[in-house]
Amino acid sequence: MVEVKAIDLEKKFGDFQAVYKSSLSVREGEILTLLGPSGSGKSTILRMIAGLIFPTAGKIFFDDRDVTFIPSQQRNTALVFQNYALFPHMSVAKNVEYGLVIRKVPKEERKKRVKEALKLVKMEQFMDRMPNKLSGGQQQRVALARALVVNPDVLLLDEPLSNLDAKLRVETRQEIRELVKSLNLTAIFVTHDQSEALAISDKIAVMEIGFIRQIGTPSEIWEYPETAFVGSFIGDANMIEMTVQNVKNNEYVLLSLATETESPPLKSTYFRGIEKVGNIARVVIRPDKVRITTQSADATNYITGIVKSVQFFGRYNLVLVELTEKHDITVYDSSMLALKKGETVYLNISPQDVKAFGPSNY
Ligand SMILES: Nc1ncnc2c1ncn2[C@@H]1O[C@H](COP(=O)(O)OP(=O)(O)OP(=O)(O)O)[C@@H](O)[C@H]1O
Numbered sequence: 001m002v003e004v005k006a007i008d009l010e011k012k013f014g015d016f017q018a019v020y021k022s023s024l025s026v027r028e029g030e031i032l033t034l035l036g037p038s039g040s041g042k043s044t045i046l047r048m049i050a051g052l053i054f055p056t057a058g059k060i061f062f063d064d065r066d067v068t069f070i071p072s073q074q075r076n077t078a079l080v081f082q083n084y085a086l087f088p089h090m091s092v093a094k095n096v097e098y099g100l101v102i103r104k105v106p107k108e109e110r111k112k113r114v115k116e117a118l119k120l121v122k123m124e125q126f127m128d129r130m131p132n133k134l135s136g137g138q139q140q141r142v143a144l145a146r147a148l149v150v151n152p153d154v155l156l157l158d159e160p161l162s163n164l165d166a167k168l169r170v171e172t173r174q175e176i177r178e179l180v181k182s183l184n185l186t187a188i189f190v191t192h193d194q195s196e197a198l199a200i201s202d203k204i205a206v207m208e209i210g211f212i213r214q215i216g217t218p219s220e221i222w223e224y225p226e227t228a229f230v231g232s233f234i235g236d237a238n239m240i241e242m243t244v245q246n247v248k249n250n251e252y253v254l255l256s257l258a259t260e261t262e263s264p265p266l267k268s269t270y271f272r273g274i275e276k277v278g279n280i281a282r283v284v285i286r287p288d289k290v291r292i293t294t295q296s297a298d299a300t301n302y303i304t305g306i307v308k309s310v311q312f313f314g315r316y317n318l319v320l321v322e323l324t325e326k327h328d329i330t331v332y333d334s335s336m337l338a339l340k341k342g343e344t345v346y347l348n349i350s351p352q353d354v355k356a357f358g359p360s361n362y
């Protein structure tokens, strides 16, 4: 197995820059996930690491070997796509065997390895089936076996679960994680689903318009977002714009919804890139970090709003609160207050849960 390192990778397609200076590293036994919205450059980075396309600038290393311009066949990577891409006219076993035939592995060994690979993904009993007689989840397992059978150094997975239903996705991602760990593979996983990324990854690289905005463990990304985009892309989050009223060195900032306001300012002790009074901050507030009260006497570090709707969600009520004409905020109220539409409420938020980002960290 190898450590994959990408250093200052860039990719242009003609005039269009799909990936800007991006660096990452993945050790053996580790899953790094490229997470970001559609078009953010995830597949482009993956395809450069696979050797299917070459970067415009930057370098890729597998351990100390510079593979930047080494063609795909000489890299020992295996790629699994979203649309399983099994050969329809070949049985499951033949599909899995294909990569070994190409690599001129002797027949006896091929049989053995196909069996092992199918066993890994729990598809042994389907060896002789044709792909069109398998469910989506089963087809994706075969695709995985086909990738694993060649003993790749690096396993690359491009949205491999997106065609599966919700329950199967959860199961399959756990299986993929266990496989990577037990085979000590180096894996890069692509998804635009943040909950999938949180569940499967050792490290997440969050991408936006061709940039890797932040790399960290799932909990680092969750707790300590460096930009408003990262904070709002991971987990359910409100993002509202507020004006900076006061900046107290590295201690706290005070924010308000408008430049002139009657309610007291909201204090934030988690802020990035806020330089001065008057800056517009993008403020990320998670719905479960807000405590609703109906009396101002019970309120600390709060903003006021008016209840627009209350929906029962089982473990909590989803409360939509209007802050201003332009701003609504969603709150998960687990204390299940009996709130009425039109009622004034106080939304209490601990200063460290008011995550504020200035222009350089949008
Ligand atoms: N061969 C190409 N020629 C021109 N532009 C391309 C090419 N491949 C990708 N792009 C562009 O580069 C950008 C990044 O594409 P990429 O496929 O990496 O996005 P992605 O993050 O994988 O998105 P998705 O989640 O939709 O798969 C997109 O704007 C895309 O249109």
Ligand SMILES: [Mg+2]
Residues within 6 Å of the ligand: 042, 043, 044, 158
């Ligand atoms: Mg893609």
